[in-house]
Amino acid sequence: MKPDLKVNIAGVEFANPLMTASGCCGYGEELADIFPLAKLGALVTKSISLNPRLGHPPPRTAEVRSGMLNAIGLANVGIEKFISDKIPFLDKQPTKIIVNVAGSKLAEYVEVCSKLNDFESVSMIELNISCPNVDEGGMEFGSDPVMTEKSLKAVKKVFDRPIIAKLSPNVTSIVEIAKAAEQGGADAFSVINSLVGMAVDAESWHTKITNNKGGLTGPAIKPVALQMVHAVYSHSSLPIIGIGGIQSTTDVIEFLLCGATAVQIGTALFKDPMLFIKIEKELLQYMKRKKCNTIYDLIGKVRKY
Numbered sequence: 377m378k379p380d381l382k383v384n385i386a387g388v389e390f391a392n393p394l395m396t397a398s399g400c401c402g403y404g405e406e407l408a409d410i411f412p413l414a415k416l417g418a419l420v421t422k423s424i425s426l427n428p429r430l431g432h433p434p435p436r437t438a439e440v441r442s443g444m445l446n447a448i449g450l451a452n453v454g455i456e457k458f459i460s461d462k463i464p465f466l467d468k469q470p471t472k473i474i475v476n477v478a479g480s481k482l483a484e485y486v487e488v489c490s491k492l493n494d495f496e497s498v499s500m501i502e503l504n505i506s507c508p509n510v511d512e513g514g515m516e517f518g519s520d521p522v523m524t525e526k527s528l529k530a531v532k533k534v535f536d537r538p539i540i541a542k543l544s545p546n547v548t549s550i551v552e553i554a555k556a557a558e559q560g561g562a563d564a565f566s567v568i569n570s571l572v573g574m575a576v577d578a579e580s581w582h583t584k585i586t587n588n589k590g591g592l593t594g595p596a597i598k599p600v601a602l603q604m605v606h607a608v609y610s611h612s613s614l615p616i617i618g619i620g621g622i623q624s625t626t627d628v629i630e631f632l633l634c635g636a637t638a639v640q641i642g643t644a645l646f647k648d649p650m651l652f653i654k655i656e657k658e659l660l661q662y663m664k665r666k667k668c669n670t671i672y673d674l675i676g677k678v679r680k681y
């Protein structure tokens with residue numbers, strides 16, 4: 377019998393546990409040109425804010441050892457253009473759509489989520505309370521438990537489908553923030569966003585990106601992400617989407633074992649946008665070999681040494 381890759385997160389069914397990570401394939405148009413989106417469990421959009429944002433001037437990415445540093449600065453088309461230009465495309469896609477929402481003020485998050493509520497094709501919202509690259513607000517929402525709970529409560533009032541709280545690793549206790557998000561009504565967690573980092577050129581003495589500091593992503597952050605997924609899993613029964621440095625099927629399995637129900641892949645897509653096809657095939661082979669009938673036979677099954 378073929379193993380079943382389906383997973384359910386807060387009542388929404390996904391064909392498999394593989395999703396794109398926000399900011400790593402825009403609104404899906406370019407990816408759809410080269411890759412059948414039906415192969416994805418879900419497409420997660422770039423963060424959408426109330427007003428369009430140009431983001432930081434280039435250079436805004438730099439390759440670093442075992443990863444990448446970025447300070448895009450939440451460049452996006454803004455909610456009105458997203459609704460007029462991007463939703464019609466997303467409506468037609470044969471996969472679930474999760475819209476990532478960012479803001480610099482609570483009222484902005486609420487307005488964007490309220491507008492998205494009109495579009496049934498938006499299965500879930502992923503609330504980016506953890507972006508390290510905005511000047512005002514941004515990470516504050518996700519680093520202060522009081523603000524985290526308040527933000528979740530406010531958006532839950534205007535969006536009637538599930539909300540995923542995307543958590544930051546740049547906090548003293550991710551469990552404390554997860555508990556606050558759950559208290560506010562979060563239906564699931566995405567764990568983790570990027571870690572704050574910096575890259576310097578020893579010849580010119582310049583920082584490598586214009587914002588000086590940026591978000592570190594890619595393989596360098598995988599051990600941090602695995603630990604945080606496991607910590608949140610150990611303290612909450614809400615489903616978790618694991619993110620951070622996934623490059624292979626083995627990486628995906630490690631996240632599932634640590635407690636993730638699904639995973640998102642970001643940085644690795646820049647190298648290989650077809651990675652999902654390979655991972656789906658290899659995941660099925662692995663599950664057959666390990667006699668796992670469903671993904672749930674793997675979730676949280678990590679054994680202590």
Ligand SMILES: Cc1cc2nc3c(=O)[nH]c(=O)nc-3n(C[C@H](O)[C@H](O)[C@H](O)COP(=O)(O)O)c2cc1C
Nearest residue numbers: 397398399423504568569593594620621641642643
């Ligand atoms: C270029 C780039 C842009 C990103 N933009 C966003 C964003 O707009 N919103 C967000 O929540 N996360 C954003 N992220 C973070 C990713 O969604 C993800 O959490 C992070 O990259 C870790 O996963 P990875 O190691 O697989 O890339 C971005 C990451 C990269 C590399």
